[in-house]
Amino acid sequence: MKSLAGLRAIRESMHQxxxxxxxxxxxxxxxxMGTCGIAAGARTVLLTVMEELATRNLQHVxxxxxxxxxxxxxxxxxxxxVDGQKTTYAYINADKARKIVLEHIVNGSPITEWxxxxx
Amino acid sequence: xxxxxxxLVCTGSNCNIKGCQGITEALRRELTRLSLEQEVRxxxxxxxxxxxxGPALVVYPEGVMYVRLTAADVAEVAEEHLLKGRLVxxxxxxxxxxxxxxxxxxxxxxxxxxxxxxxxxxxINPDSIEDxxxxxxxxxxxxxxxxxxxxxxxDVIKKSGLRGRGGAGFPAxxxxxxxxxxxGSPKYxxxxxxxxxxxxxxxxxxxxxxxxxxxxxMIIAAYAIGATKGIIYxxxxxxxxxxxxxxxxxxxxKLGLLGQNILGSELEFDVEVCAGxxxxxxxxxxxxxxxxxxxxxxPRFKPPxxxxxxxxxxxxxxxxxxxxxxxxxxxxxxxEWYQQIGxxxxxxxxxxxxxxxxxxxxxxxxxxxxxxxxxxxxxxxGIPEGRSFKMAQTGGTSGGCLAEEHLDIPMDYDSLAGHGSxxxxxxLLVMDxxxxxxxxxxxxLKFFVHESCGQCTPCREGTPALYSIIDKLSxxxxxxSDMRLLKRLSRTMQSSSLCALGQTAPVPVLSALVHFNEExxxxxxxxxxxxxxxxxxxxxxxxx
Ligand SMILES: Cc1cc2nc3c(=O)[nH]c(=O)nc-3n(C[C@H](O)[C@H](O)[C@H](O)COP(=O)(O)O)c2cc1C
Numbered sequence: 084m085k086s087l088a089g090l091r092a093i094r095e096s097m098h099q100x101x102x103x104x105x106x107x108x109x110x111x112x113x114x115x116m117g118t119c120g121i122a123a124g125a126r127t128v129l130l131t132v133m134e135e136l137a138t139r140n141l142q143h144v145x146x147x148x149x150x151x152x153x154x155x156x157x158x159x160x161x162x163x164x165v166d167g168q169k170t171t172y173a174y175i176n177a178d179k180a181r182k183i184v185l186e187h188i189v190n191g192s193p194i195t196e197w198x199x200x201x202x
Numbered sequence: 203x204x205x206x207x208x209x210l211v212c213t214g215s216n217c218n219i220k221g222c223q224g225i226t227e228a229l230r231r232e233l234t235r236l237s238l239e240q241e242v243r244x245x246x247x248x249x250x251x252x253x254x255x256g257p258a259l260v261v262y263p264e265g266v267m268y269v270r271l272t273a274a275d276v277a278e279v280a281e282e283h284l285l286k287g288r289l290v291x292x293x294x295x296x297x298x299x300x301x302x303x304x305x306x307x308x309x310x311x312x313x314x315x316x317x318x319x320x321x322x323x324x325x326i327n328p329d330s331i332e333d334x335x336x337x338x339x340x341x342x343x344x345x346x347x348x349x350x351x352x353x354x355x356x357d358v359i360k361k362s363g364l365r366g367r368g369g370a371g372f373p374a375x376x377x378x379x380x381x382x383x384x385x386g387s388p389k390y391x392x393x394x395x396x397x398x399x400x401x402x403x404x405x406x407x408x409x410x411x412x413x414x415x416x417x418x419x420m421i422i423a424a425y426a427i428g429a430t431k432g433i434i435y436x437x438x439x440x441x442x443x444x445x446x447x448x449x450x451x452x453x454x455x456k457l458g459l460l461g462q463n464i465l466g467s468e469l470e471f472d473v474e475v476c477a478g479x480x481x482x483x484x485x486x487x488x489x490x491x492x493x494x495x496x497x498x499x500x501p502r503f504k505p506p507x508x509x510x511x512x513x514x515x516x517x518x519x520x521x522x523x524x525x526x527x528x529x530x531x532x533x534x535x536x537x538e539w540y541q542q543i544g545x546x547x548x549x550x551x552x553x554x555x556x557x558x559x560x561x562x563x564x565x566x567x568x569x570x571x572x573x574x575x576x577x578x579x580x581x582x583x584g585i586p587e588g589r590s591f592k593m594a595q596t597g598g599t600s601g602g603c604l605a606e607e608h609l610d611i612p613m614d615y616d617s618l619a620g621h622g623s624x625x626x627x628x629x630l631l632v633m634d635x636x637x638x639x640x641x642x643x644x645x646x647l648k649f650f651v652h653e654s655c656g657q658c659t660p661c662r663e664g665t666p667a668l669y670s671i672i673d674k675l676s677x678x679x680x681x682x683s684d685m686r687l688l689k690r691l692s693r694t695m696q697s698s699s700l701c702a703l704g705q706t707a708p709v710p711v712l713s714a715l716v717h718f719n720e721e722x723x724x725x726x727x728x729x730x731x732x733x734x735x736x737x738x739x740x741x742x743x744x745x746x
Contacts, residue, residue: 084348085347085348085465085466085467086344086345086347086348086464086465086467087341087344087345087348089344089458089465089466090335090340090341090343090344090465093335093340093457097332097335098332113287116285116286116287117286129206129241130240130241133204133206133241136204137204145206145263146206146207147206147207147263147264148206148285148286148287149286149288150286150287150288
């Protein structure tokens with residue numbers, strides 16, 4: 084397996100952004116980015132989420148943004164969708180976003196006290 | 203680096219002509235303006251396939267395609283979709299709607315395709331070897347070198363049933379075997395990317411979209427046949443293909459994928475690009491070899507075949523771009539896997555270029571055996587402007603003209619041959635009912651008159667003679683004896699021309715005589731039911 088090992092070495096030496104091309108991710112994080120969300124700090128939340136996914140190398144998670152979710156006073160809002168099940172969190176900041184990634188996505192236990200709606 | 207979104211801008215030749223450069227620049231500006239550079243990665247990719255609707259881009263992970271873009275549209279896509287996460291319905295690709303599913307994979311143009319050769323085309327940056335390697339590139343090569351002997355490789359390719367995609371459909375594994383066992387050294391491998399066939403641009407878009415796939419296929423082929431030197435003969439006008447291929451070769455060399463001891467093995471192989479000499483006949487393998495040697499592009503007598511005495515008199519294997527592009531997948535997934543795709547005698551997929559009166563003209567890859575109807579109406583989106591189908595020519599200019607009654611025949615080597623046509627290079631020309639079959643035939647013949655190299659008499663004299671009879675027919679002046687001569691000349695050319703140029707030049711004429719018999723009769727009687735070419739060209743008026 085000399086050649087394959089050689090190729091692996093080449094591959095590992097390459098810097099490559101994790102690819103987000105497949106639509107088959109099982110988990111989705113949506114950040115509300117209407118004017119209301121942006122004003123409340125949604126951009127920082129979004130960037131933190133992305134950073135966190137990169138550090139933890141969570142390949143199965145897609146990040147998307149959405150417009151106003153209709154609960155402007157509760158922004159920033161973050162919605163997590165795992166296998167079709169949606170959970171929405173309210174009043175999220177960078178710290179909370181990091182915890183949500185860890186608890187909800189990595190450990191699989193939603194942080195109920197921050198949840199506003201579930202379906 | 204983590205990007206939440208990838209925007210793939212098509213930079214294939216067709217979109218290039220339509221100004222995709224401006225689109226990329228505008229998008230880059232917008233990403234900076236909206237501070238999205240850290241979140242959204244802009245990738246310039248190869249052809250996305252919907253050439254008719256370019257310039258185009260796709261946003262992932264959603265897989266949303268936006269088409270017919272201007273720089274102003276790009277600003278809207280950036281602001282709405284990339285920043286706010288909302289679709290821009292007015293720019294969606296034609297078959298997508300917000301409700302019915304906007305994702306690329308849901309539109310029939312993409313869902314009916316099967317992509318082996320084009321698997322990376324439109325998904326990776328062709329100028330980045332990193333992108334290719336991370337898309338599992340060169341794994342087939344590495345595992346082959348580790349686990350298979352050259353004869354094993356030949357056996358796999360023979361068993362897969364892969365046939366040459368350059369037109370003749372010769373079994374690739376057998377050709378490799380001939381070259382492997384031929385005596386002489388060094389041995390050469392030539393990738394034929396001359397692509398002179400009118401309406402064919404698949405090799406160009408494969409080269410532009412995924413150059414490393416071809417290199418990987420070539421290195422495996424070289425290992426199998428024992429070639430140390432490879433040449434990619436690329437049509438001279440294909441600037442972008444040449445540039446990207448040369449870049450790919452340089453990158454592969456740097457990583458030890460070309461040169462000596464490839465990936466730590468004993469294999470030695472290097473590749474260079476040779477720009478084509480500009481004649482259609484230079485795509486014929488022996489004329490191509492003459493042209494590389496610095497001579498006039500004229501076909502040689504066969505035998506000896508190139509496998510015995512090719513370039514500089516040495517054993518040479520000439521394969522088409524698409525043939526070589528199939529190799530890595532076959533070795534990675536096995537001959538059985540490949541055989542299950544397509545039909546028994548024509549396994550695998552075929553890349554087609556759709557042109558003429560068809561809504562989604564562009565580049566597609568489908569399993570062999572798919573019907574013309576599916577290709578034209580489902581993938582191609584049908585005939586534009588409410589007109590109806592008249593004829594399809596498969597196989598390029600030297601292919602047969604097929605009529606409505608042929609829409610359901612499977613597209614593979616043997617079925618098409620059975621109907622007087624061929625799969626050829628993968629050009630599929632669709633014509634609506636406003637076109638006159640005689641006029642079309644005349645166009646095809648004009649091409650052959652111009653491109654006959656003049657070396658052998660049947661082709662040199664035959665092509666203009668055929669043209670002049672069809673010209674007479676179009677003016678309503680052809681006689682019974684002209685029509686007899688037309689058939690006799692065709693037979694002579696088919697049986698005695700030196701190369702396939704002259705042998706196949708009569709094919710469109712003969713198929714038109716059979717499949718569009720009524721229209722030919724009408725012209726014979728001095729009438730043209732469609733374009734009135736007989737009066738337009740000052741010929742005899744019809745009786746009534
Ligand atoms: C006039 C003429 C033009 C040709 N042009 C091409 C061409 O542009 N590309 C190509 O691959 N084969 C072309 N061919 C076919 C080649 O001679 C040869 O069969 C082919 O490159 C073999 O590759 P394959 O076995 O992989 O199909 C042409 C043949 C003729 C007679």
